[in-house]
Amino acid sequence: MTSTLRPISGPDELDLFNRLPYVLNDEIAADLAAGRRRPEWLWLALRGDRVVARAGWWSRAGDQHPLLMDIFDIDGDVDDGVRLLTTALAAVVPSGATPPEYGRFLPPDWRDHRRTRQPVEDRMEALHRVGAKLFVERLRLEWRRGTPIPAPGGRLAFRPVRDPDELIALMTLVLDGTLDAHGRDDLTRMTAEQAAREQYRQELARYASPHEWWRIATLPDGEPVGFVIPAHNGYNPIIAYVGVVPAHRGRGYIHDVLAAGTSLLAAQGVPRIRAATDVGNVPMAAAFARAGYSTFERQIEMIWQ
Ligand SMILES: CC(C)(COP(=O)(O)OP(=O)(O)OC[C@H]1O[C@@H](n2cnc3c(N)ncnc32)[C@H](O)[C@@H]1OP(=O)(O)O)[C@@H](O)C(=O)NCCC(=O)NCCS
Structure with a gap:
C-alpha cells in the first residue's frame, strides 16, 4: 500500500502526530500556540491509519520560514522516510533555499545498543538520500539544583x-x-x-x-x-x-x-x-x-x- 503524505490539519491532529514517541512531543502543542510551529510544518506519512514516518520543523515565534528540522521519525522502512522528506522539504523550504539543519536528541549511550543505534542509522540514511550530511555530534548538558559549583579561584x-x-x-x-x-x-x-x-x-x-x-x-x-x-x-x-x-x-x-x-x-x-x-x-x-x-x-x- 502506498503511503499518504500530508501535513496535519491542525492542533486536533497532534495526537496522531505524536503517536511516534520523542522527547519533544510534550512541547509541540505549546509551540503551535506560541507560533514556533505551524500545522503546515508538521508532516505525516500514513499507511491506512498507521503513522509510518513524520517530520517537523521549528522556528522562533513569528518567523516566516523554519529555522530547524527537529522532528523526524520512521516507523516503517527507510523508503517511507525518504518519500516523506522529499515531499515535505519541497513544501516547507522556499524553492532555491538550502533546507534548515536537522537536529536530533539521543540517549548519551545511543551507539552502545543496537536497539537505539539502528533507528538513528535509518534516519541518517534517509536524510543522506535527500542530500543531508552529518555536521557534528554534541553533548547536551545539565546542571541540577543542589549540585556544588566550584568556588571561584579569585584570579578573575x-x-x-x-x-x-x-x-x-x-x-x-x-x-x-x-x-x-x-x-x-x-x-x-x-x-x-x-x-x-x-x-x-x-x-x-x-x-x-x-x-x-x-x-x-x-x-x-x-x-x-x-x-x-x-x-x-x-x-x-x-x-x-x-x-x-x-x-x-x-x-x-x-x-x-x-x-x-x-x-x-x-x-x-x-x-x-x-x-x-x-x-x-x-x-x-x-x-x-x-x-x-x-x-x-x-x-x-x-x-x-
Ligand atoms: C574552550 C575554551 C573556553 C577553553 O578555555 P581555556 O581557559 O583555555 O581552557 P583550559 O585552560 O581548561 O584548557 C584545557 C586544555 O585545553 C587546551 N585548549 C583550550 N582551548 C583550546 C583550543 N581552542 N584549541 C586547542 N586546545 C585548547 C588548553 O591549551 C589546555 O591544554 P593543556 O591542558 O595541555 O594546557 C576556549 O578554547 C574557547 O574560548 N574556545 C572557543 C569558544 C568555545 O568553544 N566556547 C564554548 C562553546 S560551547
Missing part, C-alpha cells in the same frame, strides 16, 4: 557587558582557534568579526532574559579574559555562550568563567541549567563536567550544503 573579576561592541570584539577574538564546529564553519564563509556580529544579532541579542546577566571576566588590572552569557531560552535557563580569548587559554580560566555564569543562574533558585558543546570541544566538555554538568543526551546535527 566579573562585571556586566558595557555595550554590544565590547562583547562582539571579544566574541571575534574567541573565534580564533575555536574547536566549535559551527564557529569553524562560519569562518569558512565570513570573517571572525562578521561571524561574531551575526551570532550576536541572530542569537544573543534576541534572548528575552536580562542582558545585565551577561558577564565579562577580567584580570585584576581590568584586561578582559573572556565572557559568559547566562540566559533563558524560553524553555530553560542556559549558558548560551562562553569563551576565553586565545591570549589567556590553557590556564584553566574557563573553570572560573563557567562557575561565575552557573552561580549567577543558580542564585535565582532555578531547578536546572542547560548547555551544549561539541563532542570534539574537549576542553569545554571537561570544564562543564568539572562545574557539575552531566551529559543527559547527545545531539546529532545534519546539514544540506
Whole structure:
C-alpha cells in the first residue's frame, strides 16, 4: 500500500502526530500556540491509519520560514522516510533555499545498543538520500539544583557587558582557534568579526532574559579574559555562550568563567541549567563536567550544503 503524505490539519491532529514517541512531543502543542510551529510544518506519512514516518520543523515565534528540522521519525522502512522528506522539504523550504539543519536528541549511550543505534542509522540514511550530511555530534548538558559549583579561584573579576561592541570584539577574538564546529564553519564563509556580529544579532541579542546577566571576566588590572552569557531560552535557563580569548587559554580560566555564569543562574533558585558543546570541544566538555554538568543526551546535527 502506498503511503499518504500530508501535513496535519491542525492542533486536533497532534495526537496522531505524536503517536511516534520523542522527547519533544510534550512541547509541540505549546509551540503551535506560541507560533514556533505551524500545522503546515508538521508532516505525516500514513499507511491506512498507521503513522509510518513524520517530520517537523521549528522556528522562533513569528518567523516566516523554519529555522530547524527537529522532528523526524520512521516507523516503517527507510523508503517511507525518504518519500516523506522529499515531499515535505519541497513544501516547507522556499524553492532555491538550502533546507534548515536537522537536529536530533539521543540517549548519551545511543551507539552502545543496537536497539537505539539502528533507528538513528535509518534516519541518517534517509536524510543522506535527500542530500543531508552529518555536521557534528554534541553533548547536551545539565546542571541540577543542589549540585556544588566550584568556588571561584579569585584570579578573575566579573562585571556586566558595557555595550554590544565590547562583547562582539571579544566574541571575534574567541573565534580564533575555536574547536566549535559551527564557529569553524562560519569562518569558512565570513570573517571572525562578521561571524561574531551575526551570532550576536541572530542569537544573543534576541534572548528575552536580562542582558545585565551577561558577564565579562577580567584580570585584576581590568584586561578582559573572556565572557559568559547566562540566559533563558524560553524553555530553560542556559549558558548560551562562553569563551576565553586565545591570549589567556590553557590556564584553566574557563573553570572560573563557567562557575561565575552557573552561580549567577543558580542564585535565582532555578531547578536546572542547560548547555551544549561539541563532542570534539574537549576542553569545554571537561570544564562543564568539572562545574557539575552531566551529559543527559547527545545531539546529532545534519546539514544540506
Ligand atoms: C574552550 C575554551 C573556553 C577553553 O578555555 P581555556 O581557559 O583555555 O581552557 P583550559 O585552560 O581548561 O584548557 C584545557 C586544555 O585545553 C587546551 N585548549 C583550550 N582551548 C583550546 C583550543 N581552542 N584549541 C586547542 N586546545 C585548547 C588548553 O591549551 C589546555 O591544554 P593543556 O591542558 O595541555 O594546557 C576556549 O578554547 C574557547 O574560548 N574556545 C572557543 C569558544 C568555545 O568553544 N566556547 C564554548 C562553546 S560551547
